[in-house]
Amino acid sequence: MSLLTLLAGVHIFKKALIDIKYRIVGIDLLVSIAVIAAFIIGDYFEAAAVTYLFTIGHILEKNSLEKTRSALKTLMDLKPTTGRRLNENVEEIIPFNQIKPGDVLLVKPGEKIPVDGIILEGEVYIDEQMMTGESMPVFKQVNEIVYGSTLLQSGYIKMKTTHVGEETTLSRIIHMVEEAQDKKAKTEKFMDTFSKYYTPVIVLFAIIMSVVTKDIRLAVTILVIACPGALVIATPVSFVAGIGNAAKKGILFKGGDSIERLSKTSMVFFDKTGTLTEGRPVVTRFKSYGLDEDEVLRIAAIGESYSEHPLSKAIIDYAVKHGLDINDKPTDPNMIIGKGITFRYNNSKYSIGNDTWIKANDIVQKDIHTFMDLGLSTILLADEYSVLGIFGIEDQIRHHSKSMILELRTLGIKKTMMLTGDNERVAKAVSESINIDDYRASIFPEEKAEIIKQHAGEHTLFVGDGINDAIALTYADASVAIGGFGKDLAMETADVVLMSEDISKLPEAIRISRKVKSNMVQNITFALLVVLVLMTGVLFKKVSMSIGMLVHELSVLLVLLNAMRLLKYNLGGQHGKGHKRY
Amino acid sequence: MEKTVLQLETLTCPSCVRRIEGTLSKTAGVSNATVKFNASKVEVEHESGIDKGHITDIVTKLGYKVLSTK
Numbered sequence: 001m002s003l004l005t006l007l008a009g010v011h012i013f014k015k016a017l018i019d020i021k022y023r024i025v026g027i028d029l030l031v032s033i034a035v036i037a038a039f040i041i042g043d044y045f046e047a048a049a050v051t052y053l054f055t056i057g058h059i060l061e062k063n064s065l066e067k068t069r070s071a072l073k074t075l076m077d078l079k080p081t082t083g084r085r086l087n088e089n090v091e092e093i094i095p096f097n098q099i100k101p102g103d104v105l106l107v108k109p110g111e112k113i114p115v116d117g118i119i120l121e122g123e124v125y126i127d128e129q130m131m132t133g134e135s136m137p138v139f140k141q142v143n144e145i146v147y148g149s150t151l152l153q154s155g156y157i158k159m160k161t162t163h164v165g166e167e168t169t170l171s172r173i174i175h176m177v178e179e180a181q182d183k184k185a186k187t188e189k190f191m192d193t194f195s196k197y198y199t200p201v202i203v204l205f206a207i208i209m210s211v212v213t214k215d216i217r218l219a220v221t222i223l224v225i226a227c228p229g230a231l232v233i234a235t236p237v238s239f240v241a242g243i244g245n246a247a248k249k250g251i252l253f254k255g256g257d258s259i260e261r262l263s264k265t266s267m268v269f270f271d272k273t274g275t276l277t278e279g280r281p282v283v284t285r286f287k288s289y290g291l292d293e294d295e296v297l298r299i300a301a302i303g304e305s306y307s308e309h310p311l312s313k314a315i316i317d318y319a320v321k322h323g324l325d326i327n328d329k330p331t332d333p334n335m336i337i338g339k340g341i342t343f344r345y346n347n348s349k350y351s352i353g354n355d356t357w358i359k360a361n362d363i364v365q366k367d368i369h370t371f372m373d374l375g376l377s378t379i380l381l382a383d384e385y386s387v388l389g390i391f392g393i394e395d396q397i398r399h400h401s402k403s404m405i406l407e408l409r410t411l412g413i414k415k416t417m418m419l420t421g422d423n424e425r426v427a428k429a430v431s432e433s434i435n436i437d438d439y440r441a442s443i444f445p446e447e448k449a450e451i452i453k454q455h456a457g458e459h460t461l462f463v464g465d466g467i468n469d470a471i472a473l474t475y476a477d478a479s480v481a482i483g484g485f486g487k488d489l490a491m492e493t494a495d496v497v498l499m500s501e502d503i504s505k506l507p508e509a510i511r512i513s514r515k516v517k518s519n520m521v522q523n524i525t526f527a528l529l530v531v532l533v534l535m536t537g538v539l540f541k542k543v544s545m546s547i548g549m550l551v552h553e554l555s556v557l558l559v560l561l562n563a564m565r566l567l568k569y570n571l572g573g574q575h576g577k578g579h580k581r582y
Numbered sequence: 583m584e585k586t587v588l589q590l591e592t593l594t595c596p597s598c599v600r601r602i603e604g605t606l607s608k609t610a611g612v613s614n615a616t617v618k619f620n621a622s623k624v625e626v627e628h629e630s631g632i633d634k635g636h637i638t639d640i641v642t643k644l645g646y647k648v649l650s651t652k
Contacts, residue, residue, distance in 0.1 A: 022601065024600050
């Protein structure tokens with residue numbers, strides 16, 4: 001039996017020797033000393049029990065740890081193994097890693113899209129749930145981007161490969177999750193430092209005890225329980241499991257630190273366009289003065305033809321929808337930033353732009369105000385003499401914006417505020433319709449940061465779509481970017497990235513962060529308690545070496561099991577939106 | 583300067599981190615070694631002269647199975 005014990009202990013002793021070489025006081029060294037000491041004092045049973053318990057405990061720990069990290073593996077397993085390449089209309093199935101940028105691939109219904117690319121032919125419904133957490137399939141057509149590992153539900157496509165291997169969106173998500181899992185949070189750093197000092201202090205304590213009491217057995221038992229196994233593992237396992245769970249729901253946390261900061265949020269700032277609203281403005285009202293309606297619309301669209309502004313695009317789309325021929329080009333177009341465009345067409349001079357720049361008479365003014373009260377942005381078209389038409393453009397409010405604000409309130413968020421560059425009337429209309437606490441209108445991006453700074457006492461969170469929010473993002477305590485799927489900038493800057501544009505994921509992210517935080521606190525409290533109880537037990541000679549080891553290993557396993565609850569934690573079920581259970 | 587990334591079997595104890603980092607950073611030609619505990623990965627920055635196999639050997643000898651090397 002003693003021989004067997006020694007054999008089982010060889011791997012522990014080996015690690016202990018390496019540790020001595022690098023002056024690391026780890027558990028292997030402590031256990032080795034304890035086992036050897038038990039041998040010397042002739043307590044073979046204790047020596048064997050400690051060795052076996054330690055070894056078995058280790059195997060169990062490894063299995064459980066693998067489980068807490070399993071989310072990442074699920075993401076990796078999403079990668080398809082083959083692709084169907086088209087070579088002069090001949091199909092050939094090639095291994096995934098042989099697909100190159102520029103390759104034309106064919107994807108049939110029920111198949112996974114192998115890599116990132118652009119649709120050349122076909123209209124399809126794609127299930128992107130594995131990456132965005134969005135359960136509704138997405139419709140895509142020619143020239144739209146498709147992502148590797150998403151599932152083609154119906155239809156077929158011919159696609160041109162753009163990104164392969166490590167460059168695909170899925171690979172980058174995996175890389176981000178991996179980085180996030182190893183990014184240490186404040187609590188974790190603290191625990192690391194704590195455990196670094198804790199162990200040597202206990203060893204010293206054991207030595208003192210052995211000298212003072214001359215009780216080798218007592219001193220050695222102290223050594224066995226000296227390694228704060230559960231304590232060290234308490235924080236990282238909760239974070240890893242939480243980050244993994246969230247990733248499967250399309251919520252990417254950038255690390256334990258991000259989780260901690262998000263969990264404290266008490267005040268939330270929102271960007272308007274693209275965050276609370278769809279960010280895809282459409283003309284919903286139009287009125288012309290004097291000229292024929294279609295003619296006014298046609299001139300406006302022609303005038304806007306060189307502009308990239310979303311509002312310009314809305315007017316062009318509106319004209320196209322009315323079947324107007326807008327292929328003519330304006331002459332002498334001149335863009336005036338923040339105001340509008342002047343141009344010539346058919347020997348007349350026109351301007352198209354906002355109402356502060358183009359002067360309108362009282363009748364038109366009244367119509368403009370009616371539009372504004374509806375929450376519409378207005379664009380005016382005028383010739384040299386008078387206004388010819390006004391456009392009321394609406395950026396539709398996202399479906400879940402209102403319920404999301406309500407949910408934040410039930411989560412105990414003290415205040416919500418919308419920050420927008422839009423004018424007062426539009427801002428007021430939007431904020432009233434979603435019931436947000438407060439808003440600031442007509443502000444520049446840099447002023448957003450100022451407003452956030454004024455609330456430095458609160459735990460501030462800024463939510464934006466990642467476009468021109470960079471300054472605001474850095475001044476808030478935590479930041480969330482929505483619709484980050486495929487958007488590099490958003491993925492880089494924010495603490496938390498919601499892959500889909502579903503804003504209802506925000507309360508979910510906050511809830512996960514709180515759940516993870518409390519799981520971590522439970523783990524730490526439990527681990528500390530175990531150490532305390534063990535130490536007391538040992539000092540009063542109620543705990544033997546083997547029992548000490550048993551409790552030590554059990555406590556590590558319990559901490560792991562507790563963290564594993566986070567993997568199964570499903571927030572979707574709580575508010576019954578029919579999310580898939582994982 | 584070259585970078586080698588080793589994927590290890592699941593790392594279970596945080597003291598593994600110090601053990602591997604300690605050993606590798608004292609290896610001649612290695613300028614930096616970082617262990618990612620949760621990802622069970624080792625990132626080694628070293629002179630181009632060092633064979634990747636050599637690094638794998640060192641880690642294997644410490645008692646950690648190397649699953650893949652990049």
